[in-house]
Amino acid sequence: MTDKEIPRQAASPGSPGAAGAAAGAGRPTNTSHSTALTTDELATLRAVVGRVIPADDLGPGAAEAGVDVFIDRALAGPNASDLPVYQAGLAALEKAVGTGGFASASPAAMDALLTKAEAGTLDGVPEAFFSLLLEHTRQGMFGDPVYGGNRDFVGWDLIGYPGIKLVWTSDEQEINAHVAPKHISVAKFGGQGW
Amino acid sequence: MSAQLPKADVVIIGLGAAGGIAAHVLTQAGIDVVGLEAGPRLDRTDFLAHDDEISGVILNWTGKYKCNKEVPTWRPNANAATAKPPVPPILMGNMVGGTSVHYGTQSWRFRADDFKVRSSTVERYGEAAIPENSTLADWPLSYEELEPWYDKVEYLIGVSGKGGSNPFASLRARDYPMPPLPSFGYGDLAQKGMESLGYHPFPQPAAILSERYDDRPACTLCGYCGFFGCWNDSKSSTLVSAIRRAEGTGKLDVRPNCRVTAILSNDKGQVTGVRYIDDQGQEREQPAGVVILSTYVYESVRLLLLSTSDHFRNGLANNSGQVGRNYMSHAYVSRNGLFPGKDLNLYSGTTGQAVAMDDLNGDHFDHTGLGFIRGAVVFASNGNLPIGQSRTIAPGVPQWGSAYKRWIHDNGDSVGSVFAQVEPLPYTGNFLDLDPKVKDPLGIPVVRVTYNFGENEDKATTYLDTKLAELIKAIGATETWPGFPARTPVPVNSHAYGGTRMGDDPATSVVNKYSLAHEAPNLMILGGSTFPASSGYNPTETIEALAWLSADYLANHLDEIAV
Numbered sequence: 001m002t003d004k005e006i007p008r009q010a011a012s013p014g015s016p017g018a019a020g021a022a023a024g025a026g027r028p029t030n031t032s033h034s035t036a037l038t039t040d041e042l043a044t045l046r047a048v049v050g051r052v053i054p055a056d057d058l059g060p061g062a063a064e065a066g067v068d069v070f071i072d073r074a075l076a077g078p079n080a081s082d083l084p085v086y087q088a089g090l091a092a093l094e095k096a097v098g099t100g101g102f103a104s105a106s107p108a109a110m111d112a113l114l115t116k117a118e119a120g121t122l123d124g125v126p127e128a129f130f131s132l133l134l135e136h137t138r139q140g141m142f143g144d145p146v147y148g149g150n151r152d153f154v155g156w157d158l159i160g161y162p163g164i165k166l167v168w169t170s171d172e173q174e175i176n177a178h179v180a181p182k183h184i185s186v187a188k189f190g191g192q193g194w
Numbered sequence: 195m196s197a198q199l200p201k202a203d204v205v206i207i208g209l210g211a212a213g214g215i216a217a218h219v220l221t222q223a224g225i226d227v228v229g230l231e232a233g234p235r236l237d238r239t240d241f242l243a244h245d246d247e248i249s250g251v252i253l254n255w256t257g258k259y260k261c262n263k264e265v266p267t268w269r270p271n272a273n274a275a276t277a278k279p280p281v282p283p284i285l286m287g288n289m290v291g292g293t294s295v296h297y298g299t300q301s302w303r304f305r306a307d308d309f310k311v312r313s314s315t316v317e318r319y320g321e322a323a324i325p326e327n328s329t330l331a332d333w334p335l336s337y338e339e340l341e342p343w344y345d346k347v348e349y350l351i352g353v354s355g356k357g358g359s360n361p362f363a364s365l366r367a368r369d370y371p372m373p374p375l376p377s378f379g380y381g382d383l384a385q386k387g388m389e390s391l392g393y394h395p396f397p398q399p400a401a402i403l404s405e406r407y408d409d410r411p412a413c414t415l416c417g418y419c420g421f422f423g424c425w426n427d428s429k430s431s432t433l434v435s436a437i438r439r440a441e442g443t444g445k446l447d448v449r450p451n452c453r454v455t456a457i458l459s460n461d462k463g464q465v466t467g468v469r470y471i472d473d474q475g476q477e478r479e480q481p482a483g484v485v486i487l488s489t490y491v492y493e494s495v496r497l498l499l500l501s502t503s504d505h506f507r508n509g510l511a512n513n514s515g516q517v518g519r520n521y522m523s524h525a526y527v528s529r530n531g532l533f534p535g536k537d538l539n540l541y542s543g544t545t546g547q548a549v550a551m552d553d554l555n556g557d558h559f560d561h562t563g564l565g566f567i568r569g570a571v572v573f574a575s576n577g578n579l580p581i582g583q584s585r586t587i588a589p590g591v592p593q594w595g596s597a598y599k600r601w602i603h604d605n606g607d608s609v610g611s612v613f614a615q616v617e618p619l620p621y622t623g624n625f626l627d628l629d630p631k632v633k634d635p636l637g638i639p640v641v642r643v644t645y646n647f648g649e650n651e652d653k654a655t656t657y658l659d660t661k662l663a664e665l666i667k668a669i670g671a672t673e674t675w676p677g678f679p680a681r682t683p684v685p686v687n688s689h690a691y692g693g694t695r696m697g698d699d700p701a702t703s704v705v706n707k708y709s710l711a712h713e714a715p716n717l718m719i720l721g722g723s724t725f726p727a728s729s730g731y732n733p734t735e736t737i738e739a740l741a742w743l744s745a746d747y748l749a750n751h752l753d754e755i756a757v
């Protein structure tokens with residue numbers, strides 16, 4: 001790659017800057033999203049993902065990252081067929097915790113219930129629930145923020161992903177080369193999310 | 195009644211890797227071509243707007259136009275019910291340029307020995323080395339016959355590589371048009387590790403530009419490659435090479451969003467054109483002198499089986515019953531390794547940017563006593579993405595909670611891997627047909643895959659897993675665990691082969707060495723479905739070279755072949 005080559009592409013209609021405008025033009029900006037879960041279910045889910053990847057001394061967790069929002073949008077969109085599994089799984093957790101509600105339980109009590117859910121020993125939790133929850137939490141935490149999760153790029157900072165970086169030099173591919181976080185989402189290039 | 199259009203010289207169904215090359219070759223020869231493509235026409239503006247792991251890898255957004263809605267079903271054998279496959283299907287894309295737009299750019303030539311796989315195995319190990327129920331066959335053409343066409347492909351689309359760097363490679367008339375992609379930190383480690391075990395590493399050839407070529411800029415190593423279209427036009431898809439040129443001649447009429455539902459034929463067994471649904475939802479008939487079917491393995495077999503007539507009661511070109519037979523799918527094995535405290539910077543580049551070795555491929559090692567034949571190309575590459583890495587955790591590490599979080603924080607970019615792509619054999623019991631129950635949204639049956647490993651594949655993948663574990667330790671990993679496990683078939687794959695096998699004998703194959711159907715001589719079938727054997731290498735450059743050879747033959751014999 002020579003430095004001259006990127007500006008040439010960047011000067012044409014497909015350039016990063018222009019692409020955002022071009023791709024956005026004529027398409028509605030996706031500001032309102034359909035939702036799948038009820039407010040109560042969402043509160044439970046938020047507490048649950050907050051234990052899957054908790055806030056701690058390393059920084060924000062999945063709740064702060066908006067992973068509940070991500071999962072809700074996924075369930076209202078391409079993952080609609082998983083909705084009953086979530087509804088049943090969240091209901092089973094609420095039932096097991098009893099009065100006060102899952103979100104108000106102590107972290108230790110929540111973890112104990114999730115451990116049972118993972119082991120398949122909690123009544124009413126569908127077999128697919130925990131593995132879906134893990135996978136979707138990861139997708140929400142480490143996927144592009146345009147989908148509703150990874151808010152403020154906390155997931156990418158956690159795992160050391162710099163963000164979309166259209167040009168990497170060979171030097172930056174060296175072991176231990178420092179690559180500063182870019183915090184760039186596909187939204188900048190016209191990405192629409194769900 | 196569907197509206198009938200003026201007759202075309204040649205109609206190509208599917209403008210992907212194979213169809214794109216054919217369009218270029220035919221239009222250069224002055225032939226008028228209609229290209230019917232089920233997907234839309236997209237460009238790098240669209241690709242840039244989808245540079246994210248969810249739309250690319252998880253949703254396979256370019257497959258939403260068709261292939262995501264007709265995923266083949268699977269069963270392990272003809273007596274079993276269909277079931278959830280051991281690994282999720284790896285799906286293709288639908289757009290002008292096909293899956294060459296979102297492929298990983300690893301661009302290989304097969305070796306001379308790959309074309310003589312049966313006879314060379316028998317010569318070295320005897321007939322008994324080939325499993326009894328395997329239909330392994332030599333190709334009806336040789337590497338030497340294909341070499342000039344590989345060369346043309348490499349220079350047309352733009353392939354980077356270093357001729358002579360792989361001591362096992364077969365002879366080439368000249369070097370690649372440009373040098374390999376730059377080396378990278380983890381690749382250098384991998385190279386040293388391979389060398390320490392006596393292997394012969396080299397920079398993997400890649401269909402992506404390492405320098406400006408054909409008015410396209412060099413790859414910027416952005417990391418969004420396999421499953422992503424290239425925002426910079428650096429990837430050597432047929433969209434930006436062959437199809438761009440073909441359209442430049444004014445002789446290619448590209449019709450995007452046009453899905454073919456049947457190939458029409460007459461009572462003499464000649465094809466006469468196609469029926470399709472156009473971009474307005476209108477059914478149309480396109481008569482043609484020659485039909486080229488290049489819709490990838492599953493759809494090509496499906497369209498043949500669906501295109502029945504009085505002459506072809508079991509599907510077009512299938513009076514022999516061979517359509518769907520000899521199905522294969524590449525096998526994979528990988529090993530992860532932990533490099534504590536090292537930032538590998540693997541969130542960049544492409545699988546095309548890799549250090550590869552051929553020492554464990556084909557018959558490059560003595561198989562005596564191993565219980566299997568053939569092997570795998572092995573490579574260490576770039577191009578990790580964060581969701582993928584968040585799942586790649588060492589055994590014993592909790593899957594969630596603060597300990598999980600700590601681990602990925604410390605090690606997210608400290609896990610490297612090595613990968614083997616294993617050659618499977620064809621068997622009588624592995625085949626494609628139409629699913630009797632499952633249909634796509636148009637009500638058309640999807641393909642049913644009947645596929646399983648033989649003992650050969652179980653043993654080969656197990657052997658390679660051991661070798662990869664040893665290798666990643668030599669590269670410097672302190673701990674290693676399986677990524678893609680041994681003994682695990684990939685029933686529905688982007689590296690699928692067979693179904694319309696190429697051969698000299700019409701009783702055991704569907705097309706001849708020029709990819710023309712034995713039973714319907716003005717029907718050409720292009721793509722991996724014609725491969726008699728898969729080799730350990732990625733298929734696309736060979737698909738493209740065969741497409742070129744075949745289209746060139748067609749251009750030179752159009753008057754005799756066309757109806």
Ligand SMILES: Cc1cc2nc3c(=O)[nH]c(=O)nc-3n(C[C@H](O)[C@H](O)[C@H](O)COP(=O)(O)OP(=O)(O)OC[C@H]3O[C@@H](n4cnc5c(N)ncnc54)[C@H](O)[C@@H]3O)c2cc1C
Pocket residue numbers: 207208209210211212213230231232233260284285286287288289290291292293294296297298299300301302420421452453454455488489490491493545688689720721722732733734735737
């Ligand atoms: C993620 C990924 C990475 C890959 N990486 C590599 C790699 O690194 N190296 C390599 O060699 N190979 C790679 N491959 C495989 C490579 O993409 C294929 O080998 C190649 O694209 C096959 O070419 P084809 O022309 O047969 O099919 P395609 O390129 O898929 O083209 C088929 C075309 O037909 C169209 N079509 C389908 N049905 C119809 C219909 N009924 N009517 C009209 N049009 C239709 C499709 O929309 C498509 O455009 C990869 C594949 C994937 C998915």
